[in-house]
Amino acid sequence: MRFKRKPEVFPIPSSMKGRDMTGMKFGRLEVIGLGLKSSRQHRWVCRCDCGFYTLTFGFSLRRGESRSCGCIAAEKTKERWKSADAERLRKRLSENASNVSHRLSKHPLYSVWIDMKARCYKPANKFYKDYGGRGIKVCEKWLSFKNFYDDMIDGWEKGLQIGRINNDGDYDPENCRWETPCQQQRNRRDTVFVETPSGRMKLADAADKYGLTSNCIRYRIKAGWTPDKVFLTKSQRERIVK
Numbered sequence: 001m002r003f004k005r006k007p008e009v010f011p012i013p014s015s016m017k018g019r020d021m022t023g024m025k026f027g028r029l030e031v032i033g034l035g036l037k038s039s040r041q042h043r044w045v046c047r048c049d050c051g052f053y054t055l056t057f058g059f060s061l062r063r064g065e066s067r068s069c070g071c072i073a074a075e076k077t078k079e080r081w082k083s084a085d086a087e088r089l090r091k092r093l094s095e096n097a098s099n100v101s102h103r104l105s106k107h108p109l110y111s112v113w114i115d116m117k118a119r120c121y122k123p124a125n126k127f128y129k130d131y132g133g134r135g136i137k138v139c140e141k142w143l144s145f146k147n148f149y150d151d152m153i154d155g156w157e158k159g160l161q162i163g164r165i166n167n168d169g170d171y172d173p174e175n176c177r178w179e180t181p182c183q184q185q186r187n188r189r190d191t192v193f194v195e196t197p198s199g200r201m202k203l204a205d206a207a208d209k210y211g212l213t214s215n216c217i218r219y220r221i222k223a224g225w226t227p228d229k230v231f232l233t234k235s236q237r238e239r240i241v242k
Helices: 014-019 058-062 071-095 108-121 145-152 181-186 203-210 214-222 234-241
Strands: 029-038 041-048 053-057 161-164 176-179 193-196 199-202
Touching (some): 029 053, 108 161
Antiparallel strands (some): 029 041, 041 053
């Protein structure tokens, strides 16, 4: 414990004449007198080089356990934090040097870029298993946001999301495009394909082409309808019956 005011000093009892430490120096502490007795032992009043006072046991001073009022520990802690902050700043500036100069960190594409890298390189990301966990990477060029911005700003509109043409390919200029949420859903790895009179198609595309709902097509296929009847509308089926 440290004090701004000098604690009360007591006379040295005759039984301690041979153990008087007054005037002795221990580290930053100078003993100026005997302090209040505590736990059957006296504490010595010491003045620290920093200007504060403290009370400490004689054995702590002799063993070198007490060398200041606590200011040394405080200075070391402050220095550790200062060094840690400097290291964090140096690392941040080093990693994002190319992103500091472009002044585009508030552009919506910056969040797209951050999320894209997180999916590929951060195991804690909830989508990592579908991207980085499958070996999907961000091309080296796009590790710089400025390069990503320059390549993808054309064609971007609010509401569009970045998509990969080949779902097993990496994020790079040749394999990426802007897609609507609907397009993204159709480009998922688990997209359902069906055989139609026009060939193999995505279920959603077939539904649009033949004017049916996806659920209707699923039901008909599950019911065992043949491909030539699955995609007929009600009016078409009625004409065939006539």
